[in-house]
Amino acid sequence: MSDAQSEAVRRRVNHKVATAYDVASLAGVSQSAVSRTFTAGASVSNRTRERVLEAAKALNYRPNQVARSLSTSRSGVIGVAVSHLDNQFYPDFLERLSDALDLMGYRILLFVTKGSQDFEPVLGELLRYGVDALILASSSLSSDLGEQCRAAGVPVVMFNNTDPRSQVASVAGANETGGRAIADFLLAAGHQRFGFVAGVEGTSTSGEREAGFTQALREAGLDAPARQVGDYSFEGAWRASIALLGQDARPDAIFCANDHMALATLQAAQSQFGLTPGQDLSIIGFDNVTIGAWPCFQLTTYSQPMPLMVDRTVTQIWRLLDGKDDGGRHEEVSGELIVRASCRIPSTGLVQRPDGTMIWRAPDRP
Amino acid sequence: MSDAQSEAVRRRVNHKVATAYDVASLAGVSQSAVSRTFTAGASVSNRTRERVLEAAKALNYRPNQVARSLSTSRSGVIGVAVSHLDNQFYPDFLERLSDALDLMGYRILLFVTKGSQDFEPVLGELLRYGVDALILASSSLSSDLGEQCRAAGVPVVMFNNTDPRSQVASVAGANETGGRAIADFLLAAGHQRFGFVAGVEGTSTSGEREAGFTQALREAGLDAPARQVGDYSFEGAWRASIALLGQDARPDAIFCANDHMALATLQAAQSQFGLTPGQDLSIIGFDNVTIGAWPCFQLTTYSQPMPLMVDRTVTQIWRLLDGKDDGGRHEEVSGELIVRASCRIPSTGLVQRPDGTMIWRAPDRP
DNA sequence: TTGAAAGCGCTAACAA
DNA sequence: TTGTTAGCGCTTTCAA
Numbered sequence: 006m007s008d009a010q011s012e013a014v015r016r017r018v019n020h021k022v023a024t025a026y027d028v029a030s031l032a033g034v035s036q037s038a039v040s041r042t043f044t045a046g047a048s049v050s051n052r053t054r055e056r057v058l059e060a061a062k063a064l065n066y067r068p069n070q071v072a073r074s075l076s077t078s079r080s081g082v083i084g085v086a087v088s089h090l091d092n093q094f095y096p097d098f099l100e101r102l103s104d105a106l107d108l109m110g111y112r113i114l115l116f117v118t119k120g121s122q123d124f125e126p127v128l129g130e131l132l133r134y135g136v137d138a139l140i141l142a143s144s145s146l147s148s149d150l151g152e153q154c155r156a157a158g159v160p161v162v163m164f165n166n167t168d169p170r171s172q173v174a175s176v177a178g179a180n181e182t183g184g185r186a187i188a189d190f191l192l193a194a195g196h197q198r199f200g201f202v203a204g205v206e207g208t209s210t211s212g213e214r215e216a217g218f219t220q221a222l223r224e225a226g227l228d229a230p231a232r233q234v235g236d237y238s239f240e241g242a243w244r245a246s247i248a249l250l251g252q253d254a255r256p257d258a259i260f261c262a263n264d265h266m267a268l269a270t271l272q273a274a275q276s277q278f279g280l281t282p283g284q285d286l287s288i289i290g291f292d293n294v295t296i297g298a299w300p301c302f303q304l305t306t307y308s309q310p311m312p313l314m315v316d317r318t319v320t321q322i323w324r325l326l327d328g329k330d331d332g333g334r335h336e337e338v339s340g341e342l343i344v345r346a347s348c349r350i351p352s353t354g355l356v357q358r359p360d361g362t363m364i365w366r367a368p369d370r371p
Numbered sequence: 372m373s374d375a376q377s378e379a380v381r382r383r384v385n386h387k388v389a390t391a392y393d394v395a396s397l398a399g400v401s402q403s404a405v406s407r408t409f410t411a412g413a414s415v416s417n418r419t420r421e422r423v424l425e426a427a428k429a430l431n432y433r434p435n436q437v438a439r440s441l442s443t444s445r446s447g448v449i450g451v452a453v454s455h456l457d458n459q460f461y462p463d464f465l466e467r468l469s470d471a472l473d474l475m476g477y478r479i480l481l482f483v484t485k486g487s488q489d490f491e492p493v494l495g496e497l498l499r500y501g502v503d504a505l506i507l508a509s510s511s512l513s514s515d516l517g518e519q520c521r522a523a524g525v526p527v528v529m530f531n532n533t534d535p536r537s538q539v540a541s542v543a544g545a546n547e548t549g550g551r552a553i554a555d556f557l558l559a560a561g562h563q564r565f566g567f568v569a570g571v572e573g574t575s576t577s578g579e580r581e582a583g584f585t586q587a588l589r590e591a592g593l594d595a596p597a598r599q600v601g602d603y604s605f606e607g608a609w610r611a612s613i614a615l616l617g618q619d620a621r622p623d624a625i626f627c628a629n630d631h632m633a634l635a636t637l638q639a640a641q642s643q644f645g646l647t648p649g650q651d652l653s654i655i656g657f658d659n660v661t662i663g664a665w666p667c668f669q670l671t672t673y674s675q676p677m678p679l680m681v682d683r684t685v686t687q688i689w690r691l692l693d694g695k696d697d698g699g700r701h702e703e704v705s706g707e708l709i710v711r712a713s714c715r716i717p718s719t720g721l722v723q724r725p726d727g728t729m730i731w732r733a734p735d736r737p
Numbered sequence: 738t739t740g741a742a743a744g745c746g747c748t749a750a751c752a753a
Numbered sequence: 754t755t756g757t758t759a760g761c762g763c764t765t766t767c768a769a
Contacts, residue, residue: 272665441746
């Protein structure tokens, strides 16, 4: 046994992890040969590769990612900032995103942010962590942040949140369209008095949904809806709903800026006012989270198709990573108005899809 | 302006990130001096430090974590494997864990696993990612995995899951105690026929809860409960519940191995059998997830106090990182039986806590 | 307290 | 196709 070999064995015994050098000497090749066999698209002879692989297996060797990152300045890690983890929309997002990134060999460095707290310093750090890209899925996160990263040359995509004036790429649902559809739907069902529960003020998501909703009501000759802020939280929406429903002329239809808040409204209406959603009033959300379809909720909602949105998000990321920094930055993924029992049902416009779900489409206007 | 200075400026302009060398030359000191000013507990004169900090600020310099990791073989990153993200227990866990780790300057590298899929290869990779430690919060994850990492010298803690025979540290709730308490509680309420909805077979969490439950029933002279497997999923529990409730002698009390499944049982009972939980039958879960307390559920449950559990988990991690690999490995965090409307209420043993929540304590036995 | 210099483990020119 | 060599940006001895 050569010196090199015994050195390699010694390392193993000492619990030290084998390096490419150990493998090289055991295989009787250069360290570069080892590097090459573990680098996709390298140039190694089969014979060399096999010897290396054999030695690697014997030593339980695997390339050290940190060292690799230092050399290549690519880490295979993508930073993901997310908040509101109690809103099922986001865990669902994380799960699907993880899947999608996994497929491409990427990992997630997770940052759970609290609302719009001072996240920016953390993010400064983050950039030095060598993440290859950033996904900002905190609806209450400013785009300045993203702008900063973009300037630093790190691809950034905002998820479920946009700043149309910024250069930061984004993927979002059809917020304004959805808001309009919801108004049309409620009007078609014969509703008269409307309420709106907003998310965090200033977020594009809530703002656009409200804009579409209000605009469509205006076009129908109606006033803007009664309005309360729910801050995207269950408690906030609970309070907002109680305020709305406690009014003299109580709304007979309430649109909440997302499902998470709509679930609060639904329960507040039931337990605090004895109202039956779908009969006494209509409640509608946005997102189509899984639990909204639970029997006890049967929440009507405008969907944000998560698989598609995640798909678009990662596609944008790959593009940016490839340096294709061109066009198509602010992507909008359209959804559908999914009809369930929490709303009074219009007599027209209902369509049943093959999977049994009911959707509503506005009748063509003249 | 010196050559070194103009070089530094050039880098800035070219969008290249400043390195410690750039800072050093701008500050007129050695690169080591820069390193020291950014290393906690270093030895630098105030004068040097100030000059360095000034230069660093001018160049917007921050130490490169990757390079630092390569030198120190510590990354400041902790790998977290989690599954069942649709069970609110886990997003909640992630959120709190993130907070706790943040406080100590650690970040989370997230792995979302699917049940007990072939996660092991991924984890092999993971170790080469330079994570300083690993937290395994996948209730359906074998401990072999953890054992492997431990052997590789990486601290591992299993969360909400144990293998008593293994050396892998763990933090879990009072599963057996909780199971017993639940049996005692249901017996005290006068129940006769019991059902149990299990999680994934073979997981310690489900197994221990069932063992405690069944054991306590046996001690009361009763048979083991009717039993169905819910696999920790909503759909699985839904089917399991329908099977249980469709029996000839339908159970009048069902214990589900966690809240997530109990929520399915509750709704199945209501919507498929027209039963009113708390009157026609009692349904009880385990975890005390936030949504279980929602008005429409009012789920009785045995709690797993998340803040405490997370606290214990990170404490274990710090210990292991400090090389204190001694004792106290399998930690159990006790909870309380939280009484809500989904169960028939016993006439004795109820205690109201200051915050208004009702808990139940078994009367002392003679 | 400081600077010089030797790595950390790998990738990527460059020569052979 | 190979091996040699020079970094990647930092930490950490070791002298001074």
